[in-house]
Amino acid sequence: MHVPSNKLRTKPGKEKQTYLEVTEQDELMKFLLVQLPNKSRNDIKSLLAHRQISVDNEVITQFNHPLLNGQQVVVNWAKVLIEEQPAGLNIVFEDPYIIIIEKQAGLLSIATATEKEQTAYSILSDHVKKRDPKNKIFVLHRLDRETSGVMMFAKSEMIQQALQKAWKEAILERTYIVVVEGAVTKEQGTITSWLTESKAFIMYSSHTPNNGQKAITHYRVLKKNKHYSLLEVKLETGRKNQIRVHMKDIGHSVIGDKKYGATKHPIGRLGLHAQVLAFKHPTTGEVVRYESEIPKVFLNLFI
Template sequence: MSYKDKSLVFQVEEETELLKFLLKVMSSRSRNSVKSILTRGQVSVDDHMETKHNYPLRPGQTVTVLKNKEAKKESVLTGMSILYEDKDIIVINKEAGLLSIATEKEKKLTAHHQLMEHVRREHPANRIFVVHRLDKDTSGVMMFAKSENIKRKLQNSWKDMVKERTYAALVEGEVQRKQGTLKSWIKENKAHVMYSSSRKNDGQLAITHFKKIQSNPNFSLLELQLETGRKNQIRVHMQDLGHPVVGDKKYGSTQNVIGRLGLHAQILSFHHPRTNQLMLFRADVPKSFLAKSK
């Protein structure tokens, strides 16, 4: 075990499950106390937040536990950090495992709810509005608006205002092409799974540009630029390419070697909705992506 200012850091030495591991390394705490630490989202495995009791751990992984005192402090956000904030927008770096917005099962442990609490500390009438979303298991840069007016302005002019959306994807197998463009019309089936059609106008047009950063016979790290932003676009296009995103069982992946989806929103660049200033925000590629594709 080692200490950071705000957290406890443990190294995994043998295969086990997360709750069992925490009960062992935090033996001075009661079972219920350890369970609540997990449920509150105070635990991260490598580079993602994890709340599942039976999450499988492998030797070499790092488990980080946010100390209770820090978690209770008003300023600490769980599974995310603020990259930038002004009177109009908030830009965050979201960890994999954190929901962007509430679902029927989870209302509070979301980026939206935490940011709402964050701005209401300044004034109870303050609010946060969703501009775009990242899937729960996708990490990286995400932006929220602080008023309905700014939200509408961003959403209505999204294509003109956003200048760059770059993702990092860890995919299965060795991609042979150094770069290329994937273009298709994306549709949703009755099971809510997106798929590509090659027939013109048979669905929503989706265009993804890719560039290979590094690869080995098992995995490739790709840099992806979105020309359009369709639901599950990257995941569908990587399946089309024959190299599904690691951990993406829904779209053809057969293995999960990093314990999360291999997708990360690396760069978001846009014109500020009020000042029109060009802004660029970056979140580093997760270390597990780099290590597996060396």
């Protein structure tokens, strides 16, 4: 537990700032809630979103940014003029090489041969071109239309190729929060099968080795009641519709997923959220980890 620092200083004048010294390892949100007791969690989220928090002179927008002993956190109370967030997604991390976003459910990741509507890719592409018409973004992976959560794009073809070539080594963690039908009795488990796609774009699961692409999914139960279970799911492989097919395999389809056997549609969307993306940065080699919050509509099913 932090004790608010007696070294807190506020500079007078228009650009009012508060300086906070970190005395032990912590996460930024937890640190600020203690150091700024008159500010709510939403107040601090707003400060982060408006780029008003910096750590050692670097603007930070991640609520779970790790802090180290000896670092200095600065709160800039004067609102910084920032570009508007693009509609349908939220930019949560950006540097000269990559952009990480949180995609809303209902938004396609990229256009397909049959669907040319607005996508996460097109929205983000338009957004970066407003800064400079020469700016481009490059696709690294996809999320299903009805899946929300964390996605990453490259800002150059070179970075895209570097990450895609070393994807298995570079991606350290991909964790999803999933709501499935029924009470899952086994508290944790691993599902392994081989997936193939039909002409109707439906993925089929086989337990015959090498009959398709090998897919491995690990899960553990976080919460459950007689109607639903909330699972933390970690992907060892990233096959198309992998989680959805594997949940059907264990007899607990993802809620709202009629394509793969669901009969319940309680929240008007698929019960799938990409919560954690951790990877080795393609240029610095540092570990970057972004964790988003579990959607409230998921948690409300377990109240």
